[in-house]
Amino acid sequence: MSTPRYFGLLRLAFDQALATVLAEVGPQHPELRPAHLQLFRFGGIDGSHTAELAAHAGMTKQSMHELVTHLERHGYLVREADPVDPRAKRVRLTTAGQQLERQINAAIADLLDSWEKRLGTERFDQLWNTLQELTGETALPDRARIRVPKNG
Template sequence: MGERAPGYELPLLLFAAFRDAIDRAHADLAEHGHPDVRPMHGFVFQAIGTHGTTAVELAARLGVTKQAAGKTITALERQGYLERAADPRDARAKKVRLTARGIEVLELSERAFDAVQAQWAQAVGEQRLADLREDLRTLAPGELFRLDAPGWFGTGR
C-alpha cells in the first residue's frame, strides 16, 4: 500500500472535492441565467423547502441569527428568488417562500450535481463512486442535510 497519508489530508481532499462540485454547479447556474447565486444560497433554498418557512425558523435551521437570516431573505427577495407572504396559520407572521425563479435554481442545481456525479463516475468508475458514497454514508454522522453549515462556518466552532 504505500506510505500512510497524514490525518489532515483526508478532510482537505473531501473539502476540495466538495468545493469542486459546488464550483461546477455554480458555473452551470451562471450559464443558465443565475450568476448571482452563491453557495450559501443553496442552504437557504433547502432550508426554506417547498412549503416555505418563517424568518425565525430559517435562522434556526441555518444556525445563524434572526438578523442574518433577515438580511439574506431581503437580498434574495430583491433578486427575485424569494417572496414573503402572510402565514395562513398566523396572521402576524410572514412566510418566506421560493419564487418560480428560486425553484428553477433548485432544479438546475439538481441537474448540475447529477452532471458532476457523472463526471466523477467516468473518472473513477461507477462502482468505486458507489462504494465511496456508501462509505461516506457510514462515516458521516447524523442526518444528511445539515443545513446549519452557514452558521457552523461562521462561528469558529
C-alpha cells in the same frame, strides 16, 4: 510534523462541488454567489421558515435573512405570513425561484454523474454509502428524479 488536514479535504471537496454547480447555473443568474446555493442544500425550500433554513445551512438567522432578502430582491422568492403562526414568515419560491431550484438540482445531478464517471460506479456507491453511514442521512433522492432539461 504537520497534522493531516482531513476537515480541510472534506471542505475542499464541498467548495469544488459548489463552484462547479455555480459555474453551470451562474451564467444565467449572475447575481448568485456560493452562499446563495446554501439555501438549496437540503431539498426544497418552498414553505420553510428562515430559521429552519439557517439551521439546515449551519448559519445564523441574521445571515440567512440577508441571503433570503437578496434572493427576494432579485425575484426568486417572496416571504408571506405563516397561516399557523402570524408572527412568522414562510419563504415561497416564485416562478423564477422554482426554475432556479430545478437548474441547481440538474447541475448537482450533472456533478454527481461526473464523479461517478471519474470514480467508477462501485467506488462512487461506496463513497455515498460511507457518507450516509457517517451522517445518518439515508434518504438521498434518485438523480433521475431531480434532473430536468437544461432550459427547464
